[in-house]
Structures are given as structure tokens and as C-alpha cells.
Amino acid sequence: MEWYDEVPWSKLCYACQKPFLHQESVGPNFSIEGRRFFLHQRCAELPREIPEHPLHPNHKLTLLAESPYRRDDELHCCHRCRKALVKFTYHCSLCEFDLHFSCAFIDTKLNHPCHPEHPLTLLQRPSIFSCDACWERGDEQESYICVDCQVWIHESCAFLPTTNYRKDHDHPLSLVYSVPNEFRRFGIPCDYCLRDIPSRSWVYYCGPCRYIIHLGCFEKYRNPRYIIHLGCFEKYRNPSDFGGSIESHLAKVMSRDNLVKFPTNDSAEVFNHVLRKEFGMEIVAVPERVKLRRCEHSIDSLDLQNVSNSKNNEITCDVCTKAILFSSGKCEECNYFFHFTCAQLPGELPVLYQWSSQEFTLSFLEDVRDKFTCYACKLDSNGYYFVAEKNYLDVTCALLPSRLIHKAHEHPLERTVGLETTHQKCRSCGDCFSFVFGYACFDCDFSLDYACITLPEIVNHRWDKHPLLLSFPPFSDRPGDFYCEICEEEIHPKRWHYHCKECNQSFHPLCIPRVLYRNFTFGGIFEFGSHPHPLKLAREGGYHSRCDSCHEPMYCKRVFQCATCWFCICFSCATKVSKFKTKVMFDEDIPPFNF
Known part of the structure; x- marks a missing residue:
């Protein structure tokens, strides 16, 4: 027998098939023909025989490493909990009486990290309660309870692994007993059901990717959303099934189904x-x-x-x-x-x-x-x-297509025609929109509104010499918080934004004038009697410029400006001016402002 200072988090106890809690991370390690397995210390020190067990006092019970019955035999189960037999079973060969070893030796007290103030007491009778871990009703399970603090959790929740995996996420997920502050501050919902998570809920999360999931969703829906619908699963499999990246997967889907790829500048x-x-x-x-x-x-x-x-x-x-x-x-x-x-x-x-x-x-x-x-x-x-x-x-x-493929999602998106009474949250900006003007993958509950579908893939801004690329979550390559360089406000970790990798600068889409006014053409010129020179429509005014009519700042706002005398007037004030004696023309010879 060899001892190890720390048991790998991914291992389960060979006997009870339960994870190692923090206080149980030290335990013996055994080797059979070169293969290692781990045991809790309490599981390694189990007695080989129990002469008179209260539930079976007439014969002794012998500890077996494996179930004595065939694996496909569903008639034999633990005589206490009525569940299937697993490793380490106490068995009476005369009566075919069996007990899980955990049912033979019940831990009535449990020191759990979710409630370090007091030990939790095992309540062996099934009770009707709402579990403080998964928020599900517990009416057929044993549970642990702290009477003083009214903490009540399922026995199964009490022994959840502190680190776990899901098929729809590449990184290990950590179990925490309340929603982390960075998720709570932005009100980030469950990535599976998209519902809000109470702050005291147990969750699995990935900090760098800002991925979070309810405990109930994690246990109930082991498979990702996109494989629930069998037809969708067969037609649009996980990109890893193609042996390539998400870009190669989208390229194959686009080529096969003759779809247009978004985002695009063309x-x-x-x-x-x-x-x-x-x-x-x-x-x-x-x-x-x-x-x-x-x-x-x-x-x-x-x-x-x-x-x-x-x-x-x-x-x-x-x-x-x-x-x-x-x-x-x-x-x-x-x-x-x-x-x-x-x-x-x-x-x-x-x-x-x-x-x-x-x-x-x-x-x-x-x-x-x-x-x-x-x-x-x-x-x-x-x-x-x-x-x-x-x-x-x-x-x-x-002229948007009825179906398209978007870089932010694995599956084609359908235009949601005729669902004007239904509203959904856009996965890009978080705003609610009518399903008449949106695209959705209903199998994944992924929706985008028209404003976000038409965002350009690459834009330029005066504050960065490099092209800015539209970025989608998860942002695993940027685990820290990031702020918009224009408005200086923190960017929501689940929202699309433009980013420059070389300069490590990020921008809200609507803070960039080229994005906010992307449906405008500039350069149009008009003349009116109150000013002797023609005014040219520009995307934004100078850094310190103000409207000569309403005196509002013109930075990052549409403005009519004069290249001769630096006179400028905002778009709103210009529309209020009478069109009497106004001459409209387009002229490329008038030089623009240099900012």
C-alpha cells in the first residue's frame, strides 16, 4: 500500500463511487497488476465481516469487492435503499441478503464545506423539502440537515464532485456553493436553461469562459442542448466530430447547405x-x-x-x-x-x-x-x-436570407417568420426582440435580432491602428475583465464586442460610429442662408467640437460641418432648419475634417 498526499480531483472512490471532499483528499492508494485506484480512508478500513448486523442479525455478512450476481440481474439490490448493487457489498450467501457498505455503516454526521459552521445530520427518512443545493423537491431521498441553520440538502447533492465535465464545454467546471461575484454582478443566467440563478444556489462554473450552469440543469441534462433533438444532432454534429475547428465545421455546413456566412463586410x-x-x-x-x-x-x-x-x-x-x-x-x-x-x-x-x-x-x-x-x-x-x-x-x-450560418453558433439559423407575438432575448446584446425580426436555432434556444445579425465582421476606429474584429463569447483567451475604450464602462462578459488582439483594446459595438451609423452614407452637402459655406455630412465631429445651434458635444455624433470656418451643426438641428433656399448636392472635392 502506498500513500499519496493528494488524490486527483477526477478520481472517485473505488468502493463508494463518491468523490473526495477537501477534507478527504489524503488517502491510501492501492495497486493491482500495475493499475491504481483510490479509496477513502474510511472505505479502506472497513471490517471484512459483520457478525450481527441490526438488519440481518441471524447470519454474518461478508464484504465482497464485487456484486455476487450477474451484472444484468435486476432482481438483486440493496435491501436497505433498494438501489442497484455496486462495488464493496456486504453479502449473506445463505439468504441472498445484500447491503451497500454505505448502508451498513451510515455516517450520521457530515462536515461539509457548504456549511462549515456546524456538522450536518443525516435524516434517514424520506422527507418533503426544497433542497438548498439544487432547489428541487426531495421526497424520496435521504438528506442532510442542520436544524439550527435550516440548511437542508439531498444526500446525492452532498457528495457531488467538486470538479466535473460537460460535453458542451472544453474546460473543467468547478462546484461552488453560491454564485460567484463576477456572475452575480452582471446577472449572468444559466447557460443551459437561460434562467436567472438565485445567488445562494450551488452551481458549476468556468471562470475564464464565464460559463455557469444550475445544479439541477447539470444533473438532469447531461448532454448539451444541441443533441437533444435527434434530427438536429444527426444533421449538425459537434464540430469536434469533424476533426476540426468551429471555422472548418461552419465551412462544411455552409458548402453543403448553400448558406451565406455571417458576419460579413461584403x-x-x-x-x-x-x-x-x-x-x-x-x-x-x-x-x-x-x-x-x-x-x-x-x-x-x-x-x-x-x-x-x-x-x-x-x-x-x-x-x-x-x-x-x-x-x-x-x-x-x-x-x-x-x-x-x-x-x-x-x-x-x-x-x-x-x-x-x-x-x-x-x-x-x-x-x-x-x-x-x-x-x-x-x-x-x-x-x-x-x-x-x-x-x-x-x-x-x-434582403437577408431565410437561412444563414453564423460564426457565433454551430448550427444554421432560421428566420423566425410569423412569430410576432413571441419575444426572446438576443444572445448578442441581451435585448428582447420580436421573433418577426430575428434568427434562431430552436434546438439550442439561440436567438439573434436583426441589428446584431448585420454587425460587420471587421471595422476601423481612430483609436486603434489595427482592424477591430467582432468577438463572441466565450472569451477564454481573455480571462480578466475588459472595458470599452470609448465609454470606459466594463463590457458584459457575455456580450459581443469588437477587439484588437495586438493592442488588447475592446469596444462596445454601438460606441463605434462606423457601427452605430453603418446604415448611413456620408459626404452629402447642403447650403442654407444662415451660413455662407456649404456644410458636409460627417460620421462624427471632432473631439472638442460642439453644435453651434444647441451647443451639444459632437464627438461620436453625426454632424454637418464646414471645412472653411469650422462651423458645425448637429443632425437634429439641421433637420429643424427650413428647407427654403436649400441646395442639395454631393461633392467629393471639399476636403473632410482631419481629427
Whole structure:
């Protein structure tokens, strides 16, 4: 027999199949033909025979290392607890009387780390109570209780392992007897049932990943959510089954099911896919001549490499307001830029949602100060839109596919059409949204609203010289707390945000003007009588700039500004100005502000 100072946390006692509590971490180690196993010291010192046991006084009981019956024999069980026989059984061969050794020697007192003030007393009669560990009713189990403090837990909960594993998480989970402060501060729900966890509940959690699960959910649902539905399990298995990463798994699903991958910065590719696959339209990659609905002028092809655009300004499509990444078109007379796909949008779209009985008609705004709020993503826009029954949808939301694959989830997401009376929490921002404008994986209870589905994958910000990548939980590579560099508030550990690995900087999505105003095109210019110079619409004002009308700070806010005399006026004040004697134009020759 060899002694070890510490028993590995993953081992169970060979005799009682219960874990080693902290105060029992020292015990003997035995070896049989080179194989090690562990025993509690009390289990190693069990007597070989019991001459007269109170439950069987006529014959002696002999300790056996294994059950004397066949493993598939369900007729024989412990005569005290009526449960199946396991290792180390006291047996009477004459009467076929059997007792678990734990039932033969009952520990009436237990010093448990959940209640260090007093020992817990074993209550051997089944009682009706609410367990302080798992919050389940205990009416058929033995339990431990502290009468003075009214602490009452199941016997099975009392001997839970302090460290455990789940199939849907890569790291070991630690058992704690109350919700940790970092989870309590943000109100992080159970990762399985998504319900709030009482602060005094026992939970299993992983600190670096901010993963937490109810004790009840851990015991009841050993398998992850995505394998409960058999059809879903067979079609979309765990990425590890493919022998690769989550990226390789998503690539295979996307290729097999012909889905568009999100997040993306290439909106034209998404539009092209939807118009071709879901609306049956023929889209020309590079048409010889097209006309833009807004100006009806002839349009010429444009090579981005030959465009001398203004410094610090990206070229955006005046139809969908998204960045132009490849060759596109331009109207030389109006100085409009656009994707070729956006120039071929149909004038009407079929009924997209059940709440609308009319077709959606394509339209656009006339004045540079006009804007609308998209009914789906709730973001302001000044680009083209589809309207039906006074409901406005920007081009991006109107042309989202019915099914898509997202980097934040293992399975394809379905557009939740016709569930307008149902509300769910977005797993990205935590806000409640109507299921009409969302995507969901119902097997995993994973939902996203339109605003988060359309977040760009990569953005730039003046405070970081590197591209910022959209990040999803769990953030195991950044176990500490992280704060938004703009608003300086702590970022919720379960919320999506933009992050730069090189500089270790994080940002709330809506704190970045390029994300908040991603449905806006900038550069439009208008003139009015109160100011002698033209004003140019910019994404944000300077760090110390203020509106010359309402005197509100213009930093990170849309602003009309003058490049000649540094005059600026906020978007809200500009919309209040009378349009009398207002000249609208688009001019790329006026230089932007340098911040």
C-alpha cells in the first residue's frame, strides 16, 4: 500500500463511487497488476465481516469487492435503499441478503464545506423539502440537515464532485456553493436553461469562459442542448466530430447547405445570393450599362484601384450604405457610387413577412437631411429602402436570407417568420426582440435580432491602428475583465464586442460610429442662408467640437460641418432648419475634417 498526499480531483472512490471532499483528499492508494485506484480512508478500513448486523442479525455478512450476481440481474439490490448493487457489498450467501457498505455503516454526521459552521445530520427518512443545493423537491431521498441553520440538502447533492465535465464545454467546471461575484454582478443566467440563478444556489462554473450552469440543469441534462433533438444532432454534429475547428465545421455546413456566412463586410455577396436563390432573379456580375433609379443617368463601370477618393473616407454604396470592396459603378454627374447588384434591385419584392399583406416597394430619400428608422433593426438610415404599409426596411434587412450560418453558433439559423407575438432575448446584446425580426436555432434556444445579425465582421476606429474584429463569447483567451475604450464602462462578459488582439483594446459595438451609423452614407452637402459655406455630412465631429445651434458635444455624433470656418451643426438641428433656399448636392472635392 502506498500513500499519496493528494488524490486527483477526477478520481472517485473505488468502493463508494463518491468523490473526495477537501477534507478527504489524503488517502491510501492501492495497486493491482500495475493499475491504481483510490479509496477513502474510511472505505479502506472497513471490517471484512459483520457478525450481527441490526438488519440481518441471524447470519454474518461478508464484504465482497464485487456484486455476487450477474451484472444484468435486476432482481438483486440493496435491501436497505433498494438501489442497484455496486462495488464493496456486504453479502449473506445463505439468504441472498445484500447491503451497500454505505448502508451498513451510515455516517450520521457530515462536515461539509457548504456549511462549515456546524456538522450536518443525516435524516434517514424520506422527507418533503426544497433542497438548498439544487432547489428541487426531495421526497424520496435521504438528506442532510442542520436544524439550527435550516440548511437542508439531498444526500446525492452532498457528495457531488467538486470538479466535473460537460460535453458542451472544453474546460473543467468547478462546484461552488453560491454564485460567484463576477456572475452575480452582471446577472449572468444559466447557460443551459437561460434562467436567472438565485445567488445562494450551488452551481458549476468556468471562470475564464464565464460559463455557469444550475445544479439541477447539470444533473438532469447531461448532454448539451444541441443533441437533444435527434434530427438536429444527426444533421449538425459537434464540430469536434469533424476533426476540426468551429471555422472548418461552419465551412462544411455552409458548402453543403448553400448558406451565406455571417458576419460579413461584403453585403453585395449576400444580396446576390438572396436575389438569385430565393427570388429567382438573374443578376449580371458586371453589366455593360445600367441605370440607377435615383438619378436615371447612364452609369459607367468603376475600378476602385483608379479612384482617387478623399483622404480617410471609404467608398460606400449610396443604395445599401455599405462599403464597396470590389469593382462597382459610378454616376459621374451625381457622384453616386453603388454595387452593381444594388443597381439591379427590383422595384418590388414579394411579401416577406406575414404581418404585411402588401408587396414591398423600393424607394429613396430626396433630401440629405432626411432619414428613416428601419422597422427590423431599429437603426437610422438614409439609403434606399423597401416600404409596405408604412413600414420601412433598409435594403440590408429586406434582403437577408431565410437561412444563414453564423460564426457565433454551430448550427444554421432560421428566420423566425410569423412569430410576432413571441419575444426572446438576443444572445448578442441581451435585448428582447420580436421573433418577426430575428434568427434562431430552436434546438439550442439561440436567438439573434436583426441589428446584431448585420454587425460587420471587421471595422476601423481612430483609436486603434489595427482592424477591430467582432468577438463572441466565450472569451477564454481573455480571462480578466475588459472595458470599452470609448465609454470606459466594463463590457458584459457575455456580450459581443469588437477587439484588437495586438493592442488588447475592446469596444462596445454601438460606441463605434462606423457601427452605430453603418446604415448611413456620408459626404452629402447642403447650403442654407444662415451660413455662407456649404456644410458636409460627417460620421462624427471632432473631439472638442460642439453644435453651434444647441451647443451639444459632437464627438461620436453625426454632424454637418464646414471645412472653411469650422462651423458645425448637429443632425437634429439641421433637420429643424427650413428647407427654403436649400441646395442639395454631393461633392467629393471639399476636403473632410482631419481629427
